[in-house]
Amino acid sequence: MQTLSRFMFLAALTVMSVAQAAPRDDILAAYAAQAKAGDAAFAGVSAVRGEALHRDRHAGGKADSPSCTSCHGENTRAAGRTPVGKTIDPVAVSVAPTRYTDAAKVEKWFRRNCREVLGRECSAREKGDWLAFMITQ
Numbered sequence: 069m070q071t072l073s074r075f076m077f078l079a080a081l082t083v084m085s086v087a088q089a090a091p092r093d094d095i096l097a098a099y100a101a102q103a104k105a106g107d108a109a110f111a112g113v114s115a116v117r118g119e120a121l122h123r124d125r126h127a128g129g130k131a132d133s134p135s136c137t138s139c140h141g142e143n144t145r146a147a148g149r150t151p152v153g154k155t156i157d158p159v160a161v162s163v164a165p166t167r168y169t170d171a172a173k174v175e176k177w178f179r180r181n182c183r184e185v186l187g188r189e190c191s192a193r194e195k196g197d198w199l200a201f202m203i204t205q
């Protein structure tokens with residue numbers, strides 16, 4: 069299932085890249101298409117849900133990283149910090165305009181960070197929601 073959904077993500081991305089829109093919009097649209105493919109009732113990504121995903125404390129992941137804000141910080145426009153003290157550039161698009169433009173990088177970090185925080189991979193809807201939130205930031 070994971071493999072299939074990842075395939076659908078890449079397939080959707082390939083179709084949309086042909087349209088030559090901005091890479092970040094393509095990535096967001098591909099997550100939305102993947103979410104829709106998995107749930108006919110899906111009605112679009114939500115920055116509000118994305119903010120909740122980002123700020124809520126979750127159970128199931130690692131004890132020292134219960135939230136996305138554990139590393140990325142409460143302020144999306146400020147630098148974050150990993151548990152070992154490595155600085156992370158801000159995640160808000162307004163101050164980090166080159167972010168979320170490389171689909172492979174985005175996928176790699178969603179996979180890794182969702183496991184750390186939630187103890188599982190994020191769904192396409194969750195990824196789309198989180199990106200939608202960061203685009204508003």
Ligand code: HEC
Binds near residue numbers: 137149173
């Ligand atoms: C344990 C620390 C940590 C936690 C917790 C964490 N992240 Fe990250 N995240 C990082 C690091 C380190 C990077 C890579 C460095 C960078 O992009 O500046 C990163 C990068 C990312 C990227 C890629 C950004 C890009 O430019 O393409 C996404 C997407 C992301 N994180 C989403 C999340 C989400 C969603 C959560 C919560 C479910 C989360 N992160 C929680 C450390 C963390």
